[in-house]
Structure formats: C-alpha cells, structure tokens
Amino acid sequence: xxxxxxxxxxxxxxxxxxxxxxxxxxxxxxxxxxxxxxxxxxxxxxxxxxxxxxxxxxxxxxxxxxxxxxxxxxxxxxxxxxxxxxxxxxxxxxxxxxxxxxxxxxxxxxxxxxxxxxxxxxxxxxxxxxxxxxxxxxxxxxxxxxxxxxxxxxxxxxxxxxxxxxxxxxxxxxxxxxxxxxxxxxxxxxxxxxxxxxxxxxxxxxxxxxxxxxxxxxxxxxxxxxxxxxxxxxxxxxxxxxxxxxxxxxxxxxxxxxxxxxxxxxxxxxxxxxxxxxxxxxxxxxxxxxxxxxxxxxxxxxxxxxxxxxxxxxxxxxxxxxxxxxxxxxxxxxxxxxxxxxxxxxxxxxxxxxxxxxxxxxxxxxxxxxxxxxxxxxxxxxxxxxxxxxxxxxxxxxxxxxxxxxxxxxxxxxxxxxxxxxxxxxxxxxxxxxxxxxxxxxxxxxxxxxxxxxxxxxxxxxxxxxxxxxxxxxxxxxxx
Numbered sequence: 281x282x283x284x285x286x287x288x289x290x291x292x293x294x295x296x297x298x299x300x301x302x303x304x305x306x307x308x309x310x311x312x313x314x315x316x317x318x319x320x321x322x323x324x325x326x327x328x329x330x331x332x333x334x335x336x337x338x339x340x341x342x343x344x345x346x347x348x349x350x351x352x353x354x355x356x357x358x359x360x361x362x363x364x365x366x367x368x369x370x371x372x373x374x375x376x377x378x379x380x381x382x383x384x385x386x387x388x389x390x391x392x393x394x395x396x397x398x399x400x401x402x403x404x405x406x407x408x409x410x411x412x413x414x415x416x417x418x419x420x421x422x423x424x425x426x427x428x429x430x431x432x433x434x435x436x437x438x439x440x441x442x443x444x445x446x447x448x449x450x451x452x453x454x455x456x457x458x459x460x461x462x463x464x465x466x467x468x469x470x471x472x473x474x475x476x477x478x479x480x481x482x483x484x485x486x487x488x489x490x491x492x493x494x495x496x497x498x499x500x501x502x503x504x505x506x507x508x509x510x511x512x513x514x515x516x517x518x519x520x521x522x523x524x525x526x527x528x529x530x531x532x533x534x535x536x537x538x539x540x541x542x543x544x545x546x547x548x549x550x551x552x553x554x555x556x557x558x559x560x561x562x563x564x565x566x567x568x569x570x571x572x573x574x575x576x577x578x579x580x581x582x583x584x585x586x587x588x589x590x591x592x593x594x595x596x597x598x599x600x601x602x603x604x605x606x607x608x609x610x611x612x613x614x615x616x617x618x619x620x621x622x623x624x625x626x627x628x629x630x631x632x633x634x635x636x637x638x639x640x641x642x643x644x645x646x647x648x649x650x651x652x653x654x655x656x657x658x659x660x661x662x663x664x665x666x667x668x669x670x671x672x673x674x675x676x677x678x679x680x681x682x683x684x685x686x687x688x689x690x691x692x693x694x695x696x697x698x699x700x701x702x703x704x705x706x707x708x709x710x711x712x713x714x715x716x717x718x719x720x721x722x723x724x725x726x727x728x729x730x731x732x733x734x735x736x737x738x739x740x741x742x743x744x745x746x747x748x749x750x751x752x753x754x755x756x757x758x759x760x
Contacts, residue, residue, distance in 0.1 A: 371524025493523030498637030609680025
C-alpha cells in the first residue's frame with residue numbers, strides 16, 4: 281500500500297484533531313491501554329490511501345536468514361516534488377539496502393530523501409506523548425479525574441490545576457479521554473521518499489530491499505523397499521517468514537548456497553543454465569546462478585507473516601541404493617554403523633542439484649511406515665554421491681583387540697590388532713572394517729587384504745556368515 285502527496289516540505293501529513301473517548305467495564309490500566317490501541321488502529325484504517333494499486337512482488341529467500349524483496353507498482357508521483365510512501369514493508373528491513381527507481385521514466389525522477397519510519401503506535405507510546413499534557417481518567421467508582429499526566433508507568437501520577445498531585449493505582453482506572461491523537465505514530469513500518477518528478481504523474485516504480493527474518497531449508501522423505509535396494513525419495517522446501525510483512529501472490533525464488541555478506545552487493549549472473557528436473561514434474565525450475573543454485577517457483581505463492589510454508593521441491597522418485605555396514609573400533613568400541621549410498625544422477629531417477637536439508641528414512645511395516653533413521657545432507661551437485669548415516673545395526677557387533685605392541689626404535693613401533701565381527705542376523709552381511717594410523721605406516725602382515733582409503737585409513741571388507749563371525753588380524757609398523 282502506498283500514498284503520495286505533493287508539496288515542498290518533507291514530513292508526515294498532519295491529521296485533523298480527533299478526540300478519543302474510551303470506556304471499559306473491565307478493570308485495570310492495561311485494559312485501558314489495549315482499548316486505546318484498538319481505537320487508534322480504527323482511526324488509522326479510516327485514512328485515505330491515494331492511488332493504491334496491485335503490486336507485483338518478487339521475493340528471493342536465502343539460506344541464512346535473509347531475503348531480497350522487489351515490488352513493482354503503478355503509482356501517481358507528485359510534481360514537481362512531493363512525498364511518496366510505501367506501507368506493509370518488512371519490519372526487519374535493512375534501511376541502507378532500499379532502492380527506489382522509476383521503471384517508466386528513470387531519467388526524470390530523482391530521490392531527494394529516503395526514510396524508514398518504524399515508530400509504531402501503541403498504548404504506551406500514546407501515553408508517553410501525553411506526558412505534561414491534560415488527560416481525563418475514569419475510575420472503577422465512576423469518578424472522573426482530570427489533570428496533567430506526569431507519569432503513566434505503574435501508578436499514574438496527575439497534577440491538578442491548583443498544583444495538587446493525585447496518584448492512582450493502575451488497577452483503579454477503567455477508561456481514559458485524550459483530546460486528540462498524537463502526531464508521529466504509524467500503524468505499520470513505512471518507507472517514505474521525498475522525490476523530484478519532471479515526468480508524468482502516472483509511473484511504474486520498483487522498490488527493492490533486503491530484510492532479515494526469512495529463511496528456507498529443504499527436507500526430504502525417503503521410503504525403502506522391502507529388500508533395502510531402492511529408495512523412493514521426495515523433497516520439500518520450508519519457507520519461514522518472520523520478517524513482519526505478508527507478500528501476497530509473490531513470485532518466489534530460493535537461493536541455495538552461502539553468500540558472503542561483507543560486501544553488500546547483489547550478485548550478478550556469471551552463468552545461468554536451466555537444469556533438467558528429477559523424474560516427474562516439479563513446480564520449481566532449477567538454475568545455476570553465479571556460484572549458487574536458484575530455484576524459481578513457477579506459480580505465485582502468498583508468504584504470510586509468521587507462517588511456515590511447505591512446497592514440494594522434488595516429486596517422489598525411485599533411486600537404487602546400496603546398504604553398507606562399517607565398523608570403526610578406534611572410535612566406537614562395539615557399534616556397527618549402517619549407511620545408505622546412492623548417486624544423485626539422472627540415470628538413478630534424480631539428477632538435479634539438491635539443497636542442504638534433513639532427510640528422514642522410513643520403511644513400510646504392514647500398512648504403516650516406521651522411521652528407521654535421519655541424517656543431514658549438504659548442498660549436493662548433480663552426479664555426486666550421497667552417503668546417509670541411518671543408525672547402528674542391532675544384530676551386528678564389532679570388537680577390536682590390541683594383541684601386542686613393540687618398540688622398534690626411538691620413533692617407531694609395531695602393533696598387532698585383531699578385529700572380530702559377530703553377525704546375529706539370519707542373513708550374511710559384508711562389513712567394512714576401518715583402522716586409522718598416523719605418521720608413516722605400513723601393514724606388514726594381515727589375514728585379509730586391505731585397501732588404503734587415504735593417508736591415515738586402511739579398510740578391510742569382511743564377509744560375515746549368517747549367525748556367524750569373521751575376523752581380521754594385522755601387524756602395522758609405523759614411524760613418526
């Protein structure tokens with residue numbers, strides 16, 4: 281909502297004095313304050329807003345409590361100079377980020393001054409404006425007391441015309457009379473500009489600003505099949521709007537990635553390429569944007585203040601997965617970890633950049649679904665592999681035993697280790713056994729062949745029979 285008024289002075293428009301006369305059958309000064317507040321809202325709502333037009337709104341939401349708002353409106357700009365104001369802007373706006381421009385006659389419109397007004401009306405603020413002024417109070421007993429208001433916090437202090445002081449308990453006051461509404465209070469955060477206009481009155485303008493209080497994240501739901509061989513994966517985005525404004529029928533864009541905000545400059549497209557969506561139809565179009573990924577909703581959506589909205593990002597798609605067991609005895613003495621591994625590829629029914637978020641994994645049991653684990657995935661590009669930590673295996677137990685250690689010099693040693701895996705399941709399993717070494721190391725003897733995963737990790741793959749056990753024994757020589 282916006283209003284514009286011509287003139288050469290810059291400030292708030294004066295309102296005609298209106299008396300406020302409020303009564304209440306409820307006791308307490310707090311009730312009185314709430315009644316004042318409601319009355320003032322009614323009076324403000326009755327004010328005329330000039331040339332209010334339906335706006336086009338685009339909201340770009342980032343992962344780190346930030347949003348960029350663009351609004352385009354057809355308005356009447358006063359000539360040659362005048363005031364133009366936009367209401368219903370975000371309460372958590374960054375005033376230094378506001379940008380106003382004419383889209384139809386940019387060369388003929390200049391912003392002379394810009395203000396963000398956020399001194400919002402409240403009963404306390406109204407009474408503060410009436411300090412050292414005359415007010416009239418009504419008590420529970422029906423008595424009317426007039427005087428100069430000296431204090432409105434806690435007990436109310438009035439001074440009569442003859443100088444006498446009257447102290448009233450707030451619980452005794454049920455109504456107040458004020459001669460008029462104080463100036464300078466507004467009901468909603470408002471952007472106000474002083475503009476010079478050498479063009480036509482009717483123009484299309486754009487206002488953009490950054491605001492805090494908005495965030496988004498992705499959430500995924502995966503359902504395993506009976507053999508744990510396929511995962512039916514669906515993705516949703518949750519947009520949390522706590523910025524203090526509602527954006528009706530807005531074009532919604534989501535940016536995945538962490539932007540550096542030390543330099544407050546909006547990124548410009550370095551490369552933009554439309555990506556194919558996952559199998560099935562999504563309402564979001566995904567694009568590469570600078571060093572991030574941009575998800576644009578293909579339809580308008582209303583973002584209400586104090587609302588969490590969920591929108592489908594990825595339609596349910598089936599992708600093959602591989603279940604793996606891993607035992608790391610140096611970090612967890614007994615537990616065997618369960619992981620699911622799959623590739624984010626088009627061939628696997630996926631193939632779009634996946635924004636970071638929580639994934640919940642379920643498995644059917646009869647007519648119900650049982651939660652089997654949760655994990656968090658990072659921003660994952662196309663064709664990258666994902667590993668999900670599901671939890672600990674109940675029926676598979678690991679045990680690591682150091683058999684002996686021997687000094688092999690001032691800065692060298694040999695160590696003998698045995699790792700045993702016991703499988704209490706009714707089916708055979710393969711468990712990856714991980715061991716970590718530091719310094720320069722080599723495996724001199726082993727009962728099963730290892731693979732060197734990285735500079736500090738060796739891995740053995742043990743096949744463990746159903747209701748049986750398997751072990752590996754090795755000797756490691758290391759120097760430091």
